[in-house]
Amino acid sequence: MAFTAKDVQALREKTGAGMMDCKKALVEADGDMDKAVDVLRERGLALATKKASRIAAEGVVLAYNDEEKNIGVLVEVNSETDFVAKNDKFQNLVLDVAKTIVEQNPADVETLLTLKLAGSEDTVQDAFQNAVLSIGENMKIRRFVRHEGVVSTYIHAGGSVGVMVTFDCADESYKNDAFKAMGKDVAMQVAAMNPQYLEGDKVPADVIEH
Numbered sequence: 001m002a003f004t005a006k007d008v009q010a011l012r013e014k015t016g017a018g019m020m021d022c023k024k025a026l027v028e029a030d031g032d033m034d035k036a037v038d039v040l041r042e043r044g045l046a047l048a049t050k051k052a053s054r055i056a057a058e059g060v061v062l063a064y065n066d067e068e069k070n071i072g073v074l075v076e077v078n079s080e081t082d083f084v085a086k087n088d089k090f091q092n093l094v095l096d097v098a099k100t101i102v103e104q105n106p107a108d109v110e111t112l113l114t115l116k117l118a119g120s121e122d123t124v125q126d127a128f129q130n131a132v133l134s135i136g137e138n139m140k141i142r143r144f145v146r147h148e149g150v151v152s153t154y155i156h157a158g159g160s161v162g163v164m165v166t167f168d169c170a171d172e173s174y175k176n177d178a179f180k181a182m183g184k185d186v187a188m189q190v191a192a193m194n195p196q197y198l199e200g201d202k203v204p205a206d207v208i209e210h
Helices: 005-015 019-028 033-051 088-104 109-114 124-135 177-193 205-209
Strands: 058-066 071-079 139-148 150-156 161-167
Touching (some): 005 019, 005 033, 005 124, 019 033, 033 124, 058 088, 058 161, 071 088, 088 109, 088 124, 124 139
Antiparallel strands (some): 058 071, 071 139, 150 161
16 A cells, blocks of 8 residues: 555544654555554554663652642653653643543552553553653653642643642632632641651651650
8 A cells, every 4th residue: 555745644643653654664564554654653662661671860840730620630640751751742641631530530650550541541650661762762651649629739840849738627718819829838838847746746766765
């Protein structure tokens, strides 16, 4: 089956892979677009496996607060370089991962990887493999925390530190601007001072003695 330069471009837009990779995939798939996507997926998996041993020490912590559902999420996703961590594709992927955690409440990272990514037909694992193919770096979800209830979040230094504080509220005062400002200030204080305990009487005696 013959294919044109427009087909190569269409495959590139669909997968994010390079032009030459798309052309080779179409040749291998005899011009069949769906098969070519599968070829690139398989190569993406191989690429992800190959790159998995490379250290992903950079990345971003993202806070997502669904105020309608009163659910807050902090998720850390690592990449190899700070440059990629600032990439729009990477940041949009992390946001979609956070939305997936809000919507489906996975028990752990392993479960999260098997779920369908928010707004997509792909699993989270497939989405990351596609991102590795497109961006060309090892990346992985390191950890996340999810809380249902009233939360305030704060992200410091573009994603290097993330804080989520939970509050018990007797009424709906958490919806007003004064509460939101106070909540953010508390979260900023946690980011700045990294306190280990909420109340003085909860500090163990050996820690006080030390």
